[in-house]
Amino acid sequence: MSISVQNISKSFKNKTALSDISFEVKEGELFGLIGPDGAGKTTLFRILTTLLIPNKGEATIANFDIIKDYKSIRNNVGYMPGRFSLYQDLTVEENLEFFATIFGTTIEENYDLIKDIYVQIEPFKKRRAGKLSGGMKQKLALSCALIHKPKVLFLDEPTTGVDPVSRKEFWEMLKRLQTKGITILVSTPYMDEAALCDRIALIQDGKILEIDTPREIVKHYPKTIYNVKAANMYLLIESLNIYKHKYSVYPFGEFVHYTDSRTNFNPEDLKLYLKTKNLKNISIEITQATIEDTFMELAK
Amino acid sequence: MLPIIFVLPLIQLIILSNAATFEIKNIKFSYVDNDNTSFSRELIEKFDASTYFNVLAKYPSKKIANSAMLKGEVDVILEIPLNFERNLLKNKQTDLAVTINAIDGAAAGVTNVYINQIIQTFNKKVHTTLMLPSNTPITYQNITSIPSFWYNKTLNYKTFMVPGILVLLVTMITLFLSGMNIVREKEIGTLEQINVTPIKKHQFIIGKLFPFWLLGLVLLSVGLLIAKLIFNVPIVGSLALMYLYTSIYILVVLGIGLFISNFTDTQQQAMFIAWFFMVIFILMSGLFTPIESMPNWAQILTEFNPIKYFVEVMRMVMLKGAGFSEIIPQLSKTFAYAIIMNGLAVWSYKKTS
Numbered sequence: 001m002s003i004s005v006q007n008i009s010k011s012f013k014n015k016t017a018l019s020d021i022s023f024e025v026k027e028g029e030l031f032g033l034i035g036p037d038g039a040g041k042t043t044l045f046r047i048l049t050t051l052l053i054p055n056k057g058e059a060t061i062a063n064f065d066i067i068k069d070y071k072s073i074r075n076n077v078g079y080m081p082g083r084f085s086l087y088q089d090l091t092v093e094e095n096l097e098f099f100a101t102i103f104g105t106t107i108e109e110n111y112d113l114i115k116d117i118y119v120q121i122e123p124f125k126k127r128r129a130g131k132l133s134g135g136m137k138q139k140l141a142l143s144c145a146l147i148h149k150p151k152v153l154f155l156d157e158p159t160t161g162v163d164p165v166s167r168k169e170f171w172e173m174l175k176r177l178q179t180k181g182i183t184i185l186v187s188t189p190y191m192d193e194a195a196l197c198d199r200i201a202l203i204q205d206g207k208i209l210e211i212d213t214p215r216e217i218v219k220h221y222p223k224t225i226y227n228v229k230a231a232n233m234y235l236l237i238e239s240l241n242i243y244k245h246k247y248s249v250y251p252f253g254e255f256v257h258y259t260d261s262r263t264n265f266n267p268e269d270l271k272l273y274l275k276t277k278n279l280k281n282i283s284i285e286i287t288q289a290t291i292e293d294t295f296m297e298l299a300k
Numbered sequence: 301m302l303p304i305i306f307v308l309p310l311i312q313l314i315i316l317s318n319a320a321t322f323e324i325k326n327i328k329f330s331y332v333d334n335d336n337t338s339f340s341r342e343l344i345e346k347f348d349a350s351t352y353f354n355v356l357a358k359y360p361s362k363k364i365a366n367s368a369m370l371k372g373e374v375d376v377i378l379e380i381p382l383n384f385e386r387n388l389l390k391n392k393q394t395d396l397a398v399t400i401n402a403i404d405g406a407a408a409g410v411t412n413v414y415i416n417q418i419i420q421t422f423n424k425k426v427h428t429t430l431m432l433p434s435n436t437p438i439t440y441q442n443i444t445s446i447p448s449f450w451y452n453k454t455l456n457y458k459t460f461m462v463p464g465i466l467v468l469l470v471t472m473i474t475l476f477l478s479g480m481n482i483v484r485e486k487e488i489g490t491l492e493q494i495n496v497t498p499i500k501k502h503q504f505i506i507g508k509l510f511p512f513w514l515l516g517l518v519l520l521s522v523g524l525l526i527a528k529l530i531f532n533v534p535i536v537g538s539l540a541l542m543y544l545y546t547s548i549y550i551l552v553v554l555g556i557g558l559f560i561s562n563f564t565d566t567q568q569q570a571m572f573i574a575w576f577f578m579v580i581f582i583l584m585s586g587l588f589t590p591i592e593s594m595p596n597w598a599q600i601l602t603e604f605n606p607i608k609y610f611v612e613v614m615r616m617v618m619l620k621g622a623g624f625s626e627i628i629p630q631l632s633k634t635f636a637y638a639i640i641m642n643g644l645a646v647w648s649y650k651k652t653s
Contacts, residue, residue, distance in 0.1 A: 051495055
């Protein structure tokens with residue numbers, strides 16, 4: 001096992017940040033921690049990267065214990081904190097060289113690993129890191145986290161605040177890194193990114209709700225979801241919310257995801273009801289549950 | 301940043317060394333002469349001739365003179381009583397009333413000494429004139445002390461102040477910079493990234509502090525150069541000894557700075573604490589007020605003041621030419637201080653929270 005976490009708990013003063021977290025990540029797996037802000041993702045990252053000592057529980061990273069072998073862990077993991085934390089007044093090249101040096105390696109030695117990423121920022125290598133754009137900063141931070149060829153890579157919300165194109169590119173880069181045998185633990189508040197992971201853990205209020213592949217997780221969704229659409233979105237949501245048989249109503253892009261509390265639900269009943277509310281162009285179709293639906297259901 | 305670090309302290313050195321003086325000159329002197337005789341005029345002339353006094357006004361009455369002092373126009377009023385000359389000749393005794401503005405107590409004390417000196421000289425002269433006409437042999441004897449000011453012959457206050465102010469500047473710059481340094485890394489988040497790397501505590505700390513250590517020594521060099529070239533302060537002792545002491549001394553300051561850094565989360569907090577210590581260190585260093593005149597408990601506290609030792613050593617080496625064996629007490633205390641402070645700082649710096 002590349003990452004093994006057993007019954008980790010951590011609390012700050014009176015506030016519980018993590019309670020009884022356990023999961024395992026196989027070698028070369030891309031594992032996602034999915035949860036809203038304040039779920040405890042960053043705390044978990046800080047514990048696994050030996051920056052924080054848990055109150056309870058054990059964990060090993062690449063078979064090194066996070067308490068006893070913290071020194072070996074620091075040699076073998078790459079960590080990219082959520083906040084850009086490279087030296088803003090050093091240039092791109094200087095940052096990379098600096099991190100290579102403190103890990104006792106050189107840029108040349110592991111250049112093949114970062115090549116794909118670094119070539120994109122190489123034209124700006126004489127520019128100070130603070131002057132880079134958001135997407136570039138992410139690429140530089142990832143390069144710096146990879147420069148010592150880590151066995152495990154920790155990425156704490158790497159795509160928060162990054163534009164959609166850079167986000168897509170970033171995930172493509174992660175996929176490529178995975179093929180090089182690097183285990184990746186990534187956290188994100190974006191549910192659409194969860195589908196790109198091999199396995200995900202849904203986390204909320206310091207507890208893991210569910211761990212499985214994205215495909216399996218959506219299968220766990222207990223109900224049939226209907227895409228409901230009508231001309232007046234606002235009225236539609238309002239009408240559905242006061243419908244006595246509704247189980248859940250969530251706006252989802254141009255549709256509303258609707259589930260019914262009855263087992264013998266007939267969409268035609270709902271259509272009739274909505275017509276009485278003066279809604280036009282009503283369409284109701286069965287749809288696949290998404291991770292977001294599952295998360296909302298589990299988080300209830 | 302680098303020009304600021306160098307230029308500002310040097311400007312301070314030049315300005316402060318010229319301005320911060322204990323010499324009292326240009327005392328605003330006035331008098332009320334109720335006698336108007338040759339004796340009283342001679343006394344006033346003595347004051348006029350002195351470089352310390354500016355004889356500004358002669359007031360017709362004490363009352364007007366008092367209101368002038370209230371307005372701040374004069375600092376000293378000398379009142380010569382009626383029959384001053386006659387009493388002096390007849391009774392060989394008379395009184396003079398001196399009023400001194402003592403809002404600045406220290407200055408008033410010094411002024412009083414100056415006035416007494418002038419009056420005594422005058423007194424002596426009167427005695428001589430009085431004795432001469434009679435045929436009796438001169439029995440009047442007087443003991444005169446002739447001071448010889450060692451290590452600073454002309455009592456040039458700059459010679460005394462420049463080494464002290466240089467000490468302050470070296471301390472201030474190194475303390476503030478080191479105190480804010482690691483805190484800054486905490487603020488911008490780079491410390492978190494560094495903490496997950498295998499870099500060792502001591503490597504990181506040396507890496508962070510070495511530039512400031514070097515900076516302190518460069519600052520000392522430039523300061524010494526200014527002391528020599530602009531203020532012509534004598535440098536009697538060995539430069540190597542000064543550098544040896546300073547290199548150890550800066551370690552103490554850096555240790556304190558790092559210690560502050562470890563216990564604060566923002567640069568403001570660090571700055572505030574650094575100022576707290578700096579003000580105490582400066583005022584209790586013996587630079588502006590002699591330690592010997594402090595209350596007992598304060599004198600004990602000054603033992604923990606690194607600036608005190610630095611000021612002592614700089615003055616001893618620069619002005620007296622003290623050698624290695626003379627500064628051993630200060631050197632060994634500073635060395636112990638450096639070990640303790642840096643030990644505490646390294647111990648309290650944690651990569652894991």
